[in-house]
Amino acid sequence: MTLDPGYLEYPHRREGMDHALYRYSSLFTRPTVAWPDRKSVAIWPVISLEWFPIVPSDTPFRAPGHMQTAYPDYRHYTARDYGSRIGFFRLLGAFEAVGVTISVACNGAIASRYPAIIEAIRAGGHEIIAHSTEMNGTIASGLAEADERALIAASLDALEQASGTRPRGWLSIARSQSFNTPRLLAEAGVDYMCDWVNDELPYRMTTDAGRIINIPLNHELSDRQIINVQQQSVDSYATQMRDAYGWLAGEAAQHGGRMLPMHLTPYIMGLPYRIDAFEALVRWLAEQPGAWFATGSDILDSWSDAK
Numbered sequence: 035m036t037l038d039p040g041y042l043e044y045p046h047r048r049e050g051m052d053h054a055l056y057r058y059s060s061l062f063t064r065p066t067v068a069w070p071d072r073k074s075v076a077i078w079p080v081i082s083l084e085w086f087p088i089v090p091s092d093t094p095f096r097a098p099g100h101m102q103t104a105y106p107d108y109r110h111y112t113a114r115d116y117g118s119r120i121g122f123f124r125l126l127g128a129f130e131a132v133g134v135t136i137s138v139a140c141n142g143a144i145a146s147r148y149p150a151i152i153e154a155i156r157a158g159g160h161e162i163i164a165h166s167t168e169m170n171g172t173i174a175s176g177l178a179e180a181d182e183r184a185l186i187a188a189s190l191d192a193l194e195q196a197s198g199t200r201p202r203g204w205l206s207i208a209r210s211q212s213f214n215t216p217r218l219l220a221e222a223g224v225d226y227m228c229d230w231v232n233d234e235l236p237y238r239m240t241t242d243a244g245r246i247i248n249i250p251l252n253h254e255l256s257d258r259q260i261i262n263v264q265q266q267s268v269d270s271y272a273t274q275m276r277d278a279y280g281w282l283a284g285e286a287a288q289h290g291g292r293m294l295p296m297h298l299t300p301y302i303m304g305l306p307y308r309i310d311a312f313e314a315l316v317r318w319l320a321e322q323p324g325a326w327f328a329t330g331s332d333i334l335d336s337w338s339d340a341k
Contacts, residue, residue: 055216055239066290067235069336074286074324075279076333079136079296080205080228080251081125083151085143086114086169094174097207098258099299114301118148121304128313130158132320134327139165139205139228142189145196152196161329163203163228164189175212182212186222203228203330205251217241226334234282235293236337247338249293249330256297261308268308272315283324293333 050058069076088111090100099114101107129136138155140162145152155162166173167189173182186204194200202225206215209229219227221243226236228251236249253259255278260271275296282292303312319325328336 055241056237059237061234062289064235067292067337069291069326069328071326073326074291075282075322076291076293076326076328076336077279077296077319078249078251078293078328078330078333079129079134079298080163080330081122081136081138081298081300082165082205083118083122083138083140083144083148083300084114084165084169084207085118085141085147086111091170091172093172094176095172095208095210097169097172100169117300117302117304118144118151121300121302122151123154124304124309125298125300125312126154126158126160128309128316129327131313132316132327134320135159135161135329136327137161137163137203137329137331139163139203140193141165141168141171142192143168145192149196156197161203161331162193162197162199162201163205163330164193164201164224165205166207167192169207172207173210173212173215175214177212179212179214179218182214183218183221186218186224190222190224202226202334203249205229209251209253216246217243220244220246226330228330235291236334247334249333250295251297252295253297255295256299257303258297258299261302268303268311272311275315276318279319279322279325283322286324 086100088101088106090096101110103109135158138160167185171185190201204219204224205228209231211229216239220241224246226247226249228249230248231250231253233250236247239246239248255274257271260266260274261268279294282294286292
């Protein structure tokens with residue numbers, strides 16, 4: 035039996051992906067990007083600070099890293115809490131030791147449950163990115179639009195109340211969205227999101243509620259992917275990050291500024307047998323003449339100024 039030829043045809047077929055959020059564009063044919071002080075590679079560290087309820091929700095899906103064994107799953111619950119008690123401060127110390135500010139993607143629950151963490155972020159001049167309400171606050175197209183709108187508002191409100199600044203950026207749990215998410219984020223006044231990973235520089239999206247910028251937070255170079263999923267060592271992680279920096283710096287010499295995200299998980303990278311290699315990596319990156327450590331807002335503002 036053969037398929038009707040019309041089976042694979044549908045409306046709105048276009049170059050690139052089938053949506054109207056943005057047009058297809060090759061990284062190598064765009065106008066060049068110039069970072070401040072003629073730096074070649076913007077290094078964007080993002081620490082994910084997450085609060086996991088001990089009872090997971092599978093609606094619309096269970097968040098990666100959530101509880102796995104029979105209730106009460108103290109093993110995973112306390113391992114996650116290790117990140118907020120120890121791992122986060124080690125990672126923050128690694129960046130503050132070289133005098134750079136970073137982005138911290140926070141669940142709204144962090145604001146009320148860990149005020150010392152919010153104070154440490156504020157005291158260091160770091161940026162907070164909204165990261166849903168808690169790790170049961172997942173988004174997919176099975177979520178009602180009103181519920182998603184309320185979830186976004188609750189996350190932004192909690193973090194603004196605790197820090198005094200409304201987050202400009204948004205990172206969904208597992209980078210998962212519904213078909214409504216870009217529009218709802220623009221509607222809520224969010225300037226940029228980090229969920230779409232199809233590029234290595236910021237790009238504009240157009241929604242019915244206005245414009246939003248996507249700053250891609252690479253998943254393949256995250257500590258979760260390399261260390262937990264691929265079961266590689268922290269030394270392998272560091273080598274891959276150095277290799278990525280070297281390649282991007284080489285491209286930048288011909289094509290203009292590039293961007294290297296560092297997505298970090300405190301309960302993964304903050305362990306005592308990994309932090310030494312991580313600190314050495316951060317020092318090495320800081321020593322590179324073309325490196326510019328930046329927050330998401332720094333990158334957004336510098337990129338927007340160049341357009």
